[in-house]
Amino acid sequence: MSAMLAETRSDAPQAVVEAPRRERKRVVIIGGGFAGIAAAHALRHADAEVVLIDRRNHHIFQPLLYQVATAVLSPAEIAAPIRQLEAKQRNVSVLLAEVTGVDVAARTIEASSPGAGVRKIAFDYLVVATGMRPSYFGHDEFAQHAPGLKSLNDAETIRAKILGAFELAAITEDEEERARLMTFVLVGAGPTGVELAASLAQMVRVTLRGNFRHIDPAKSNIILLDAGSRVLATFAESLSGRVTRRLTKLGVKVMTGVKVETVDEQGVVAGGSRIPSATVLWTAGVAASPIPKMLGAKTDRAGRALVGPALNVVDAPGVFVVGDAASVMQNGHPVPGVAQGAIQGGRYVGRLIAKELKGRKVKRPFRYFDKGNMAVVGKNYAVLERRWLRTSGFLTWLVWAFVHVLSLPQLQNRLRVQRQWIWSYFTGQRSSRLIPEPPRVDGSGSNR
Ligand SMILES: Cc1cc2nc3c(=O)[nH]c(=O)nc-3n(C[C@H](O)[C@H](O)[C@H](O)COP(=O)(O)OP(=O)(O)OC[C@H]3O[C@@H](n4cnc5c(N)ncnc54)[C@H](O)[C@@H]3O)c2cc1C
Numbered sequence: 380m381s382a383m384l385a386e387t388r389s390d391a392p393q394a395v396v397e398a399p400r401r402e403r404k405r406v407v408i409i410g411g412g413f414a415g416i417a418a419a420h421a422l423r424h425a426d427a428e429v430v431l432i433d434r435r436n437h438h439i440f441q442p443l444l445y446q447v448a449t450a451v452l453s454p455a456e457i458a459a460p461i462r463q464l465e466a467k468q469r470n471v472s473v474l475l476a477e478v479t480g481v482d483v484a485a486r487t488i489e490a491s492s493p494g495a496g497v498r499k500i501a502f503d504y505l506v507v508a509t510g511m512r513p514s515y516f517g518h519d520e521f522a523q524h525a526p527g528l529k530s531l532n533d534a535e536t537i538r539a540k541i542l543g544a545f546e547l548a549a550i551t552e553d554e555e556e557r558a559r560l561m562t563f564v565l566v567g568a569g570p571t572g573v574e575l576a577a578s579l580a581q582m583v584r585v586t587l588r589g590n591f592r593h594i595d596p597a598k599s600n601i602i603l604l605d606a607g608s609r610v611l612a613t614f615a616e617s618l619s620g621r622v623t624r625r626l627t628k629l630g631v632k633v634m635t636g637v638k639v640e641t642v643d644e645q646g647v648v649a650g651g652s653r654i655p656s657a658t659v660l661w662t663a664g665v666a667a668s669p670i671p672k673m674l675g676a677k678t679d680r681a682g683r684a685l686v687g688p689a690l691n692v693v694d695a696p697g698v699f700v701v702g703d704a705a706s707v708m709q710n711g712h713p714v715p716g717v718a719q720g721a722i723q724g725g726r727y728v729g730r731l732i733a734k735e736l737k738g739r740k741v742k743r744p745f746r747y748f749d750k751g752n753m754a755v756v757g758k759n760y761a762v763l764e765r766r767w768l769r770t771s772g773f774l775t776w777l778v779w780a781f782v783h784v785l786s787l788p789q790l791q792n793r794l795r796v797q798r799q800w801i802w803s804y805f806t807g808q809r810s811s812r813l814i815p816e817p818p819r820v821d822g823s824g825s826n827r
Pocket residue numbers: 409410411412413414415432433434435437438439441442443444445476477478479508509510511528529570571668670701702703704716717718719721753
């Protein structure tokens with residue numbers, strides 16, 4: 380850790396100690412996701428001290444989280460240590476800490492590191508790239524029964540719940556309980572819900588075939604629920620139709636226009652009917668982290684900061700919000716919360732700050748370049764939408780696989796994932812089928 384960062388360290392929050400005079404301007408980036416990493420990278424030649432803070436020590440390639448949840452890949456294959464940046468980029472320091480406060484007027488942030496207390500860190504520029512987290516639409520009590528999918532921990536929890544449910548189904552003598560254990564409910568039919576449901580359908584029919592003598596995993600019930608009128612609501616209607624047919628073919632029951640009223644240890648109540656299930660997965664809403672609100676910026680209903688044309692916080696010079704945490708409108712439409720939006724936003728702000736540090740002003744506002752939206756629906760099938768172009772099927776799936784392998788952080792991950800995919804494509808096997816702790820038999824719905 381650089382000496383500069385140690386300037387106001389303590390075990391409890393305290394008043395800011397006057398920061399020593401710094402020779403170089405300091406850019407603090409909160410969040411080592413797609414947007415934060417892109418911003419740091421864009422500052423690689425800047426004459427600045429860049430401090431990248433994340434509460435996790437790793438960057439996650441979220442588009443493949445569903446494959447960790449369904450045992451195709453192991454966590455390490457879709458993640459990379461953020462600290463690696465310090466080795467690659469001389470002007471970057473990485474700090475493992477959770478940012479708990481921002482004082483825009485004093486130009487400091489408060490960061491809490493486990494076991495090392497809280498430090499106040501002064502900034503000249505602040506880039507907030509804290510992303511989103513699952514939202515239960517005011518029903519936070521659902522969370523204990525229905526994990527969301529946002530972190531490696533979530534993915535491992537889901538994997539353990541799914542595999543644990545089959546283990547318990549294999550030993551129970553109670554038919555009704557067995558049916559409950561073999562019913563999987565996914566709430567939310569956006570890309571994550573669709574991808575997870577399709578991958579689960581394939582796992583129960585192919586990977587687990589012949590693995591249990593007393594139950595047939597292929598007879599599982601996989602139900603994908605959504606309050607909206609169709610799956611993949613952000614894609615064109617024609618693609619939604621194709622995806623629904625594909626899911627049905629894979630054995631997923633798609634129920635749209637159905638609102639979930641309750642989630643408890645016995646399952647869900649949706650559209651007035653109870654669906655008994657031991658595994659309910661939440662793939663519905665997202666909300667921003669509390670950090671954008673601390674900036675004094677106006678926020679939308681999901682807590683994203685309403686930023687200016689340069690992704691800047693109005694009335695807070697040198698403060699920016701990028702990626703999923705920002706609400707950006709372009710041609711009357713919101714810029715989607717996807718990896719490309721985050722990368723392009725982070726890169727734009729990084730370059731803008733680098734230019735300002737050279738005494739140049741950037742007048743060009745941020746423009747999102749839409750490279751297209753994709754979703755994969757099991758083996759051999761993906762959909763792609765890019766402006767007027769809409770494709771689906773095997774070739775689209777090949778494009779999806781190619782793009783995703785190339786986008787993974789670290790060369791060794793690309794090689795390992797490629798090898799893993801080829802193996803499971805031809806054998807149907809998934810090698811990451813571990814349940815780290817014994818499944819629970821108390822019917823709490825949590826197998827962990
Ligand atoms: C399951 C899933 C599947 C997805 N699939 C796709 C896909 O197929 N294609 C696609 O384009 N997009 C996909 N997305 C969306 C895409 O991952 C996001 O748009 C992208 O990750 C946003 O990047 P970001 O940098 O804004 O936020 P994130 O990548 O979420 O990064 C935010 C970072 O901030 C850190 N952080 C948050 N709060 C704090 C704090 N207080 N202190 C310190 N650190 C903090 C977090 O630990 C995290 O590392 C998917 C998302 C999910 C969850």
